[in-house]
Amino acid sequence: MTVRVEDSAAHRITARIVTPLGDEATVTTESNYELDHSATSWLPPLLVAGMRKKWNVEFDSPVDSTALRGAPEAQKVFLDWYPKRFHAISVSADASDGVLSARGVGCFFSGGVDSFYSAITQSQRITHLIFVHGFDIAIDDEDLADRALAGARDAAAELGKPLIEVRTTLRSAFGNRLPLDWGYDFHGAALAHVGLALSQHLSTVLIPSSNSRWELLPWGSHPDLDPLWSSSSVTFDHHELDVNRLGKIRRIGRNETAMKHLRVCWENRDGRFNCGVCFKCIRTKIGLAVAGAESAALPGDIDMLAVSSLILTNRHSFHLRNGLAAMEEAGVTDEDLVKAVDKAIRRRHWRQGVAYLRGARFVVMARVRGRRPGR
Numbered sequence: 001m002t003v004r005v006e007d008s009a010a011h012r013i014t015a016r017i018v019t020p021l022g023d024e025a026t027v028t029t030e031s032n033y034e035l036d037h038s039a040t041s042w043l044p045p046l047l048v049a050g051m052r053k054k055w056n057v058e059f060d061s062p063v064d065s066t067a068l069r070g071a072p073e074a075q076k077v078f079l080d081w082y083p084k085r086f087h088a089i090s091v092s093a094d095a096s097d098g099v100l101s102a103r104g105v106g107c108f109f110s111g112g113v114d115s116f117y118s119a120i121t122q123s124q125r126i127t128h129l130i131f132v133h134g135f136d137i138a139i140d141d142e143d144l145a146d147r148a149l150a151g152a153r154d155a156a157a158e159l160g161k162p163l164i165e166v167r168t169t170l171r172s173a174f175g176n177r178l179p180l181d182w183g184y185d186f187h188g189a190a191l192a193h194v195g196l197a198l199s200q201h202l203s204t205v206l207i208p209s210s211n212s213r214w215e216l217l218p219w220g221s222h223p224d225l226d227p228l229w230s231s232s233s234v235t236f237d238h239h240e241l242d243v244n245r246l247g248k249i250r251r252i253g254r255n256e257t258a259m260k261h262l263r264v265c266w267e268n269r270d271g272r273f274n275c276g277v278c279f280k281c282i283r284t285k286i287g288l289a290v291a292g293a294e295s296a297a298l299p300g301d302i303d304m305l306a307v308s309s310l311i312l313t314n315r316h317s318f319h320l321r322n323g324l325a326a327m328e329e330a331g332v333t334d335e336d337l338v339k340a341v342d343k344a345i346r347r348r349h350w351r352q353g354v355a356y357l358r359g360a361r362f363v364v365m366a367r368v369r370g371r372r373p374g375r
């Protein structure tokens, strides 16, 4: 896979990527701040893509020497996590020496629980918040992007921080086309791309954690991985392993700005900013009930029909059980919610049972067919 960094405007960077299959992708990242035009910021996403597809990566222009030294370490992490899905590859690029000039400290800021928690608790050292359109918000969903950006601008102003606004086609034009798994594989490297592109302004970039240290699992942004994307100019800090989601909601529940502008929903059903009925919305509402907090962005009681209808993964069930246990500890009782969660989890077990029986039937039938004479 070859990567050619193209000339672009001060606020825009572009890479033309050609795969060994001959497919081409042109990826553009733009911002209201000037961006770094070296090849360095393209290393993390291209490394992950290369490992996933078993394609070596070749850059046509120099990459920062520190970032290049981190790449083999990042490869070790992925190979340890996903020995079957990922492959060791070579990265070919001339090394350049970075310049440590910027002093800013940025923090990714989607408006969710994790980013509000980091923005509020690390306020003393954070100089800029970073909003990205093109990751959790699809690049062509301009309406949602406009609403989310307006909320992020207001929140940043209330928190007293300038907002760096970034729009990138990295996910839509490249990651989704290969395709790469956004959560497990790609999103951390995509965030690193944005952080490295801001090297003229930031020396440290906080990546708010998704999980506490007790919940860690292989995941695209991880404390073992994020720092390995650092360059001579920008260091990545995976922020907060000692507080779980409920602890974070308790903390941000006391902050007026967070309660006004919270944005947790990725499903946006019926075009609603926080739909109130998806897993993430319901999990956050349970957290707010535990914290005794109310959010104007996520108003109203918990919709029990929506809870009992949730399609749950094992991890979802784990989080909901934790939420109920925390409610009980906090002395908040809601029998209807307990029943609704039980119903959703029972339905999940029933679905797993049916899937198991279907699988067993398939195996038995295959064996029966295999024993038929003449086959």
Ligand SMILES: [Zn+2]
Residues within 6 Å of the ligand: 264, 265, 266, 267, 268, 269, 274, 275, 276, 277, 278, 279, 280, 281
């Ligand atoms: Zn929702």
